Every structure is written in C-alpha cells, then in structure tokens.
Amino acid sequence: xxxxxxxxxxxxxxxxxxxxxxxxxxxxxxxxxxxxxxxxxxxxxxxxxxxxxxxxxxxxxxxxxxxxxxxxxxxxxxxxxxxxxxxxxxxxxxxxxxxxxxxxxxxxxxxxxxxxxxxxxxxxxxxxxxxxxxxxxxxxxxxxxxxxxxxxxxxxxxxxxxxxxxxxxxxxxxxxxxxxxxxxxxxxxxxxxxxxxxxxxxxxxxxxxxxxxxxxxxxx
Numbered sequence: 001x002x003x004x005x006x007x008x009x010x011x012x013x014x015x016x017x018x019x020x021x022x023x024x025x026x027x028x029x030x031x032x033x034x035x036x037x038x039x040x041x042x043x044x045x046x047x048x049x050x051x052x053x054x055x056x057x058x059x060x061x062x063x064x065x066x067x068x069x070x071x072x073x074x075x076x077x078x079x080x081x082x083x084x085x086x087x088x089x090x091x092x093x094x095x096x097x098x099x100x101x102x103x104x105x106x107x108x109x110x111x112x113x114x115x116x117x118x119x120x121x122x123x124x125x126x127x128x129x130x131x132x133x134x135x136x137x138x139x140x141x142x143x144x145x146x147x148x149x150x151x152x153x154x155x156x157x158x159x160x161x162x163x164x165x166x167x168x169x170x171x172x173x174x175x176x177x178x179x180x181x182x183x184x185x186x187x188x189x190x191x192x193x194x195x196x197x198x199x200x201x202x203x204x205x206x207x208x209x210x211x212x213x214x215x216x217x218x219x220x
Contacts, residue, residue, distance in 0.1 A: 012123040021179050023168035051084050058139045058163035080126045083195040088118040125195040134210045139215045143168045
C-alpha cells in the first residue's frame with residue numbers, strides 16, 4: 001500500500017535531485033489527494049503534530065522510504081535550530097504493511113487495526129540571528145524557485161521544505177546528490193548533525209556554506 005501511495009504522489013510531482021536543479025512545488029492537486037486519502041491525511045497530520053513545533057518559522061521534513069522520519073526547524077523565540085527524530089517510522093505505525101512471507105511464498109498485506117504514535121527525540125542548538133536570517137533567505141529563494149516537473153522516481157527519500165504556508169519538495173533515491181538541490185540536502189544533513197551533537201563550532205563553520213548556496217540559487 002505504501003508503495004502504491006508513493007507511486008501516485010510521484011506521478012504528480014517527483015524527480016531525483018541529481019536531475020533536478022529546483023525543488024518541486026506541492027500543488028493544490030496533491031494537497032487535495034492528501035486531504036481525501038485516509039492514510040495520507042493521517043500521516044500528514046501526524047508528521048506535523050510530532051515533528052513540527054508550534055513556534056516554527058521555517059524548516060524541512062525528511063520522509064525516508066523505509067526508516068524514521070525527522071525534521072529540522074527554526075524556533076524564532078528560542079533563536080535555535082530544532083532537530084526532532086521519530087523513534088520509529090510514523091508511516092509504518094499509521095498504515096498498512098507489506099512483507100514477503102517465505103512460508104506462504106507470497107506478499108502479505110497487514111492491515112493496521114489501531115494506531116500508536118511513536119515517541120520522538122528533540123535536540124536544540126541556539127544560532128546567531130545572522131545565521132537565522134541567512135537560512136531564512138536560502139529557504140525563501142529555494143522554495144520560490146520551485147518548478148513542476150514531469151519526470152518521476154517511484155520511491156526514495158522525500159525532502160520537504162517550508163516557510164510559512166509555502167511548501168516544496170524533492171524525492172531522491174538517497175541522501176544528497178549533485179546540483180543546487182543536492183547541495184541543499186547535504187547542507188541540511190550537516191546542520192542536523194551539528195544540532196544533534198550540540199556542536200556550536202560546527203554550526204558556525206557552516207555559515208559560509210549557507211551564504212554561498214544562497215548566491216548559487218539566486219543566480220538561477
């Protein structure tokens with residue numbers, strides 16, 4: 001079931017980062033599909049509830065195909081980046097599960113009769129206002145440049161970026177990649193690790209990368 005849902009969404013707007021120089025906007029059509037699907041609606045609601053703090057100004061959500069989801073957001077009240085990871089797959093807890101049963105020699109679909117939200121772990125790291133402003137403008141330019149595409153990949157890791165109500169995404173076969181979008185993903189991985197390890201020096205060292213990548217996006 002999960003694969004079928006991701007195929008449906010990928011056919012609407014999905015492509016690998018290596019072949020894509022911009023993010024892909026989350027269209028009204030896709031939002032409508034999510035709102036009318038019981039599985040997708042629950043998943044979307046739980047992602048927001050578990051991984052997006054109330055005070056968030058902007059951030060990103062990572063939705064791996066087979067492992068735990070996580071988010072990286074900015075809290076303007078605490079002046080800090082916040083990293084939250086789920087203890088278990090939110091998708092796996094909320095939806096049907098498919099697996100190969102050797103004894104039956106067939107694929108078994110296990111329907112969920114109840115939902116139990118996984119626990120989460122939260123890490124925070126204060127950052128300078130200058131760093132926050134640089135990250136915010138990078139998010140803005142990356143999301144504002146988002147363009148619909150027709151090529152697709154059917155599975156992989158989803159990276160969703162948002163600022164206010166604006167949202168854009170990319171679906172990739174692995175972490176990072178080449179080009180502007182791949183560099184953005186790689187930067188987020190480094191930011192996440194600095195927050196998770198509570199490493200302010202590492203965070204400060206990423207400041208030039210943030211500004212440099214902004215310049216790359218701004219040139220289009």
